[in-house]
Amino acid sequence: MTAQLLDGKSTAATIRRELAERVAKLTALTGRAPGLGTVLVGDDPGSHAYVGGKHRDCAQVGIASIRRELAADASQRQVEEAIDELNADPACTGYIVQLPLPGHLDAGAVLERMDPAKDADGLHPVNLGRLVLGAEAPLPCTPRGIVELLRRHDVPLAGARVCVIGRGITVGRPIGLLLTRRSENATVTLCHTGTKGLAWHLREADIVVAAAGSPGLITKDMLRPGAAVLDVGITRTGQGLVGDIHPDATQVAGWLAPMPGGVGPMTRAMLLANVVEAAERNANAV
Numbered sequence: 001m002t003a004q005l006l007d008g009k010s011t012a013a014t015i016r017r018e019l020a021e022r023v024a025k026l027t028a029l030t031g032r033a034p035g036l037g038t039v040l041v042g043d044d045p046g047s048h049a050y051v052g053g054k055h056r057d058c059a060q061v062g063i064a065s066i067r068r069e070l071a072a073d074a075s076q077r078q079v080e081e082a083i084d085e086l087n088a089d090p091a092c093t094g095y096i097v098q099l100p101l102p103g104h105l106d107a108g109a110v111l112e113r114m115d116p117a118k119d120a121d122g123l124h125p126v127n128l129g130r131l132v133l134g135a136e137a138p139l140p141c142t143p144r145g146i147v148e149l150l151r152r153h154d155v156p157l158a159g160a161r162v163c164v165i166g167r168g169i170t171v172g173r174p175i176g177l178l179l180t181r182r183s184e185n186a187t188v189t190l191c192h193t194g195t196k197g198l199a200w201h202l203r204e205a206d207i208v209v210a211a212a213g214s215p216g217l218i219t220k221d222m223l224r225p226g227a228a229v230l231d232v233g234i235t236r237t238g239q240g241l242v243g244d245i246h247p248d249a250t251q252v253a254g255w256l257a258p259m260p261g262g263v264g265p266m267t268r269a270m271l272l273a274n275v276v277e278a279a280e281r282n283a284n285a286v
C-alpha cells in the first residue's frame, strides 16, 4: 500500500487563491493593501530562505512586505526598537519575528513586546493564553495548517486518537489545544524525549504529528496501518533536509503529509491567513 498524499503544496496554493480575493476586496475597501512585516536577526541561511519564501507568498496574494533585517550582533535594545516601529506602523497589519533568535537575545521579551493584535504567528503569550481559554485570537500557523490540511482531505478528527511527538512552543504544545476544541473533538497524547514506550503510543494513533526534529525517528513498524501521518520535522543534513518520518512509513500509512510538500507550505499559507484576518478585523473596526 502507498499512502494517499496530504498535499500541502496544492492545498496552500488553493488557500492563497482564496486569500487573494479577500485581499483584493480589502484593498479596494480601505485604499491600502494589508502588510506583513518580518524581523530577521543574523545571517542563518535557513532563516533567510524561510523569510524570503514568506515575502514571495505575500507578493502572490497582494500583501505588502515590510522587511527589517538586523545584524547577528544586534542588541536587545535594537531588536526591541524594530518591534516598537512595527507596532506603531499603520502599514504593518501583522508581523513575525523569525525564530530562533541569536542566543544572546531574550526571545521571550521580544515576543512579549509585540502588539498582540499584530502577532501574525500566534505566538504572543496573550494569544497563546487566549487559545487556552478558547477565546478568539490569531492561531499558531503550523498547528492551524495541520488542522486545515486534515480537514481539506476529509481525514476524520472527531474521536480520533492523535499522537503528537514534540513539545515545542510552535507545534507540539499548541496543536493539542486546537485538536481538542469541541469543533475538532480529537483526543491528543503529547509525547516527548521523556516518553516511555513511544512505539506503543504511536501504534494506538489514528493520526501522528511528528514534530520532534529527529531524522527518520518514526518507522513503519511503529504505525497503525491506515494512520494519517504528518511529518513536521526538518533537520538540515549533508544530504539536504530530512524529516522525522522514515521513508518506509508510506507502506503502512493511509495518509502522509511528506516533508517537503506537506505541512511547511500550509504553515506559510496560515501566516497569510492570519494577516488577512487581522486586516479584516481592522476594516470592520473603522
Ligand SMILES: Nc1nc(=O)c2c([nH]1)NC[C@@H]1CN(c3ccc(C(=O)N[C@@H](CCC(=O)O)C(=O)O)cc3)C=[N+]21
Binding pocket: 049, 050, 096, 097, 098, 099, 100, 121, 141, 234, 241, 259, 260, 261, 262, 263, 264, 265, 267, 268
Ligand atoms: N517566527 C517564526 N515563525 C515560523 O513559522 C517559523 C520560525 N519562526 N522559524 C522557523 C520555522 C520553520 N518554518 C517553516 C515554514 C515553512 C517551511 C516550508 O515551506 N518548507 C517547505 C520546504 C522548504 C525548503 O525546501 O527549504 C516544505 O516543507 O515543502 C518550512 C519551515 C517556520 N518557522
